[in-house]
Amino acid sequence: MTGSRERILARVRAALSDVPRGEAAEDVRVPRGYRRAHGQGPALDLLADRLEDYRALVRRVPAAGVGEAVAEALRRRGASRVAAPDDAPEEWFASCPAEVVRDAPLGEGPPLGVAELDAVDGVVTGCSVAIAETGTIVLDTGEHQGRRALTLVPDYHLCVVRAGRVVDSVPEAVARLSPALPQTWISGPSATSDIELQRVEGVHGPRTLEVLIAE
Amino acid sequence: MSGTFIGMPAFPAAARRAVQDAQLRHNLRKATHTIRGKRGEAVGELDDWAELREAGRAIKDRTLRHLDRYLEQLEERATAAGATVHWAADAEEANAIVTRLVRATGEREVVKVKSMATQEIGLNEALARAGVTAYETDLAELIVQLSDDFPSHILVPAIHRNRAEIREIFVRRMAEWGVPAPEGLGDDPRELAEAARVHLREKFLTAKVAVSGANFAVAETGSLVVLESEGNGRMCLTLPETLISVVGIEKLVPTWADLEVFMQLLPRSSTGERMNPYSSVWTGATPGDGPQDVHLVLLDNGRTDTLADRVGRQALRCIRCSACLNICPVYERSGGHAYGSVYPGPIGAVLTPQLRGVQGPAEASLPYASSLCGACYEVCPVAIDIPEILVHLRERVASGPGHAAERAAMSAAEAVLGDHRLLNMAQRAASAARGAVPRRLPGPGAGWTDTRDIPDIPPRPFRDWWREHEKERARGDGPGAAGGRADREGGER
Numbered sequence: 001m002t003g004s005r006e007r008i009l010a011r012v013r014a015a016l017s018d019v020p021r022g023e024a025a026e027d028v029r030v031p032r033g034y035r036r037a038h039g040q041g042p043a044l045d046l047l048a049d050r051l052e053d054y055r056a057l058v059r060r061v062p063a064a065g066v067g068e069a070v071a072e073a074l075r076r077r078g079a080s081r082v083a084a085p086d087d088a089p090e091e092w093f094a095s096c097p098a099e100v101v102r103d104a105p106l107g108e109g110p111p112l113g114v115a116e117l118d119a120v121d122g123v124v125t126g127c128s129v130a131i132a133e134t135g136t137i138v139l140d141t142g143e144h145q146g147r148r149a150l151t152l153v154p155d156y157h158l159c160v161v162r163a164g165r166v167v168d169s170v171p172e173a174v175a176r177l178s179p180a181l182p183q184t185w186i187s188g189p190s191a192t193s194d195i196e197l198q199r200v201e202g203v204h205g206p207r208t209l210e211v212l213i214a215e
Numbered sequence: 216m217s218g219t220f221i222g223m224p225a226f227p228a229a230a231r232r233a234v235q236d237a238q239l240r241h242n243l244r245k246a247t248h249t250i251r252g253k254r255g256e257a258v259g260e261l262d263d264w265a266e267l268r269e270a271g272r273a274i275k276d277r278t279l280r281h282l283d284r285y286l287e288q289l290e291e292r293a294t295a296a297g298a299t300v301h302w303a304a305d306a307e308e309a310n311a312i313v314t315r316l317v318r319a320t321g322e323r324e325v326v327k328v329k330s331m332a333t334q335e336i337g338l339n340e341a342l343a344r345a346g347v348t349a350y351e352t353d354l355a356e357l358i359v360q361l362s363d364d365f366p367s368h369i370l371v372p373a374i375h376r377n378r379a380e381i382r383e384i385f386v387r388r389m390a391e392w393g394v395p396a397p398e399g400l401g402d403d404p405r406e407l408a409e410a411a412r413v414h415l416r417e418k419f420l421t422a423k424v425a426v427s428g429a430n431f432a433v434a435e436t437g438s439l440v441v442l443e444s445e446g447n448g449r450m451c452l453t454l455p456e457t458l459i460s461v462v463g464i465e466k467l468v469p470t471w472a473d474l475e476v477f478m479q480l481l482p483r484s485s486t487g488e489r490m491n492p493y494s495s496v497w498t499g500a501t502p503g504d505g506p507q508d509v510h511l512v513l514l515d516n517g518r519t520d521t522l523a524d525r526v527g528r529q530a531l532r533c534i535r536c537s538a539c540l541n542i543c544p545v546y547e548r549s550g551g552h553a554y555g556s557v558y559p560g561p562i563g564a565v566l567t568p569q570l571r572g573v574q575g576p577a578e579a580s581l582p583y584a585s586s587l588c589g590a591c592y593e594v595c596p597v598a599i600d601i602p603e604i605l606v607h608l609r610e611r612v613a614s615g616p617g618h619a620a621e622r623a624a625m626s627a628a629e630a631v632l633g634d635h636r637l638l639n640m641a642q643r644a645a646s647a648a649r650g651a652v653p654r655r656l657p658g659p660g661a662g663w664t665d666t667r668d669i670p671d672i673p674p675r676p677f678r679d680w681w682r683e684h685e686k687e688r689a690r691g692d693g694p695g696a697a698g699g700r701a702d703r704e705g706g707e708r
Contacts, residue, residue, distance in 0.1 A: 005302040008464065008515045012283045015523035019280050025469065028277035034266040034476070050489060106503045114420050114454060134482075134490035147504045148453045152446070153420070171475035179438040179471055182501050185478075185494035190446040193486065194355035194371055195378055195404040196242070197249040203354065203408050204419065205446025205493060 037168035043132040044213055047166055050135025054188025055201050057210040066160055067094035069212050070124060073158055074098045077208075079121035083112060083154060085146030092124060092160065100124075103146050114153060122156030123206075128183075130166045131173045135188065137161060137211065138173060140181040148182055157186075157206040163215045225580035229553035230545075239375055243550050246374045247541045253487025254538055254594070260489070261479065270476045272598040275532035278434075278467050279522060285434040285467045286513065292437030296499025298509040303461075305516050310341035312512050313426065313459055317347050320457050320508075322424045328441060328451045329353035330428025331369060331535055332461045332514055334557040335570075338426065349426065350392070350418055352447035354411050361388040367551030367559060369537040370485050375550050378402040389414055415447065425451035425506070429462045430534065431477060432511075435470045438498040439511070442481060442491045452495045458506035463514050465522075465531040477534060480596040484536035517570030526607040530565045532597040537562075539591035539601060545584055554581065561591035565604040573612050582608035620659060642676035649674065 040046055048058045061069040070092050074082060082098045086105040093100050101120060103112050117123075126144030127137045137159055139145045144160070151157050167173050177183060190205030201207065233239060258264050278285055290300045303309035317325055325342065327333065327349050339349040339360075351360040358373040359366050362384045366372030373381065382402040389396045394414045400406060427448070431440040439460055441448050452458060468477065482491045500509045522528050540546045540560030551559030555577045556567040564581040573579045582605050591601040613621060631637045649672040655664040673680075 004304045004308060007304055008302050008513070008519065009283050009286065011515065011519035012286065012464070012522065015519050015528075016280060016282070018525060023280070025277055025281035025284060028273065028280055030273040030277060031266070031269050034263040034270055034479075038261060038263070040260075053489075054492070111503065118420060131490070136490045141501070141504055148449070149505075152449050152453055170478050174472060174475040174478070179433065179436045179496050179498050182498070182505060183494075183496040184449065185490065185496075187488070187490040187492050189492070190444070191492045192354045192408055192445045194353070194358070194373060195381055195407055197246045197371065197374075198404045200404045200408045203412055203445035203447070204352075204415065204450055 034171075035169070036171050038133055039168075040133055043166045043168050044163060044215065046132040046168075047130055047135060047161070048213060050132065051188065051209075051211055054135055054191075054209075056135075056188045057208070058213065059211070060213045060215060063162070063214045066212060066214050067091045067096070070158065070160070071095040071097055073210055073212070074122070074124075077122060077156055077158075077210075079156065081120050082158075083117060083120045083123040083150055085125055085144055085150060088124060088126070088144050088146075103150055106147075111147060112150070114149065117149060117153035120154050122158060123151055123154040124158045124160070125151055126160050126162070127165060129173045129176050130161045131168075131170060132166055133169050136170075136173070137186045138177060139184045139186065140177060141183075142181060148184055151184065151186075152205060155206055156208045156210070158210045158212070159186075160212045160214060163213065166213075224555070225576045226549075226553055226555070226584040227580060229555060230549035230584070233549045233553045238377070239550055240548065242375055242377050243547055246371065247547045250371075250487055250541045254484060254541065255487075257483040257487045257489060261483070267476055267479055268596055268598055271480050271534075271596055272532060274468060274473050274476060275534075275597050276529075278469055279465065279528060279531055282464065282467070282522065285469060286464060288434040289432055289437060289467060290513075292435065293499055293511055294437070296437045298437065298499040298511050301510060301512045303512055303514050303516070306336035309336050309461055309512055309514050309516065310338055313338060313461065314342060314345045314347070316457070316459050316510055317342065317424055317426075318345065320424050322347075322457075324348050324350065324418075324422065325424040325426050325459075326350050326352050326418055326422040326451050326455065327356075328425065328427040328443065328448045329356045329372070330426070330461060331557060332428045332463050333426060334366065336461070336514065336516060338461070350415070350422075352415055352419070352451060353443070354408065354445060354447075357411055357415070358384055361385070361392060365552055366557065368540060369535050369558065369560070369562075370540075371537075375552070378404060378407065381407055385410055385414075393418065419447070419450040419454060422451070422455050424457045424459070425455040427451060427458065427460045429460050429466055430481065431468050431474065432462050432466045433469075433471050433474065434467050436498055438471070438496055440474065440494060440496050442494045444486070444492045446493055449493055449495055452497065453505050455506055457508040457510070459510045459512065461512045461514055463516075464518050465533075481534050481536055484534075484538045484594070484596040517572075520572075521566075521569040524569065524607075527565065527569050527604050529599050530562065530569060530601075530604055532599055533562055533566065534597060535562075536596055538594040538596065542590045542594045543585075544588065544590070545586060549584075554584065556581070561585060561601045561605075562599070565599075565601055565608065568608050568612075573608065573615060579612045579615070582606075582612055639676065639678065643679070645672050646675050648672075 051058045128140040129138045189201045189209040190203045193199045301312045355373040368374040385396040429439040546560040554563045558566045564584045568578045587602045
């Protein structure tokens with residue numbers, strides 16, 4: 001195995017014999033004339049529009065009204081038991097009609113098992129960043145987001161996006177994120193276009209994505 | 216091992232068969248036109264597309280020109296983050312590594328995220344020989360696997376199948392692989408997707424080992440990135456205990472910030488979406504979240520040979536978006552199977568012969584599987600000049616053995632074209648014999664005239680006409696004397 005490592009690296013170096021010895025990687029110029037953002041409209045409007053385009057459910061609510069909006073969404077969904085990260089704010093569930101099953105904090109007791117996650121009616125989380133131009137929500141297991149499995153196994157994902165977390169563009173999001181934590185970029189519900197290129201929402205991931213934009 | 220499908224005929228024979236399949240042509244036309252339109256809209260939305268494309272090209276060039284440095288950096292960072300890095304010089308070695316890792320877990324089943332690299336090395340077949348069943352979990356890959364078929368498109372491997380055919384496959388084959396298709400399954404894509412969900416659900420929730428590829432590997436951080444749509448990727452990358460990712464050495468990008476370019480270029484070029492539904496990023500192992508036993512297998516398998524070719528190495532910029540397949544007039548008619556390779560379409564026509572060499576008849580035919588129209592270059596998000604590489608590879612094929620007659624003809628042509636007296640004589644001789652030229656050439660030239668008309672030979676060479684024309688003008692008959700023009704037009708017929 002070590003043999004192959006050395007062999008491959010030697011082959012790479014031999015293949016690059018035309019690259020001048022003194023050339024550093026940074027000497028290969030990368031023109032970055034692209035935009036940091038495209039100015040396609042006010043961020044929150046754009047985010048809502050893009051999310052709806054992916055057939056996610058979107059509601060814009062005042063920051064103080066998140067608890068009520070969560071309650072209303074879960075009632076409409078008919079959810080009686082939902083999962084949530086251990087650090088999800090109490091006020092989200094202040095008037096919640098459903099039983100809330102919190103995941104164990106990292107390193108403290110066993111996390112919710114896959115079977116348990118498969119049995120709940122949904123999951124409620126926050127997000128790390130949301131990208132307006134592409135209608136993307138990024139989870140990085142940080143504050144109010146929990147482990148990756150939490151937002152994967154349940155069939156319904158309700159995501160609270162605070163206005164301060166919304167950026168215009170992909171470059172702005174990449175700049176805010178650190179890959180030290182695992183990330184999941186979510187743009188609408190699970191979908192496939194594998195059959196005659198016809199888009200069908202809902203395959204293996206949550207089949208319904210609902211987003212509350214808290215302003 | 217299986218860079219090209221074993222036993223597949225060379226492109227011309229396979230394409231001839233494919234274009235006679237009306238159903239296939241209908242499916243392909245519908246699919247490629249749909250996705251072309253979507254891509255056009257998604258790309259048109261960004262007024263800095265040209266700049267993003269140029270940045271994408273340059274980032275990949277930087278990576279390739281200093282690949283040794285970036286590979287070492289990736290290894291160091293991924294290892295520091297808790298991953299185990301393996302190096303595989305060829306398909307056989309990569310398969311042996313993955314097989315050994317799977318066996319070490321004691322499991323007999325693995326779930327798989329769609330991956331071009333593992334198809335290229337024939338991993339599923341290698342695992343099967345070791346008694347391990349690999350379950351493809353991408354919907355299209357599932358269709359291909361259930362029907363013992365070959366993928367025909369990079370992004371939509373079952374693009375050659377329509378809904379009725381897919382329903383038939385599910386009804387007939389699902390039970391052999393696990394949960395059977397539901398009673399009374401219809402052919403609505405929604406119903407078919409639901410059947411796939413039910414079929415795979417239990418596998419996802421119980422699988423202990425997953426195998427994936429990666430769209431990008433970030434040297435600076437040791438992170439891997441997978442873009443997908445259905446959530447099967449997330450399932451495989453999150454729930455199992457062991458994750459083995461097979462990644463071609465050309466998949467690297469130098470820095471985390473570089474993803475700001477590719478996360479715009481790839482989704483819009485491939486599925487024509489602003490962003491694909493799901494992307495996963497992981498860096499080694501994260502305590503308490505996702506697989507704890509994380510492996511990265513770095514695969515060469517012909518890539519360093521490609522890198523050594525100064526014209527051909529640009530093919531390694533490819534981010535597997537498949538925009539070149541969807542736009543290609545040849546692909547649209549022949550489909551992916553005719554290319555006999557896991558990499559079909561224009562990019563396959565330049566990648567496969569480079570990864571595997573041009574000695575085999577199938578590989579040698581691929582550089583000719585193109586009209587050189589250049590549409591592939593236009594849509595390529597990393598500006599791979601595919602026509603340039605095709606011509607370059609044709610040169611390589613033509614300079615190989617078995618082209619003696621062609622080379623003799625070319626050196627004769629060189630002698631004639633290099634001497635104006637010889638050329639004059641040859642042209643006059645041709646004009647004199649124009650009535651005797653057949654519509655179709657005999658012997659080895661017949662292949663050429665199967666698909667082309669022999670150009671008409673003018674009744675007299677241009678230079679003879681010009682000389683006379685100038686003489687007439689000097690005599691005062693005026694420019695463009697009628698006789699001369701009629702002659703020319705007569706010559707063009």
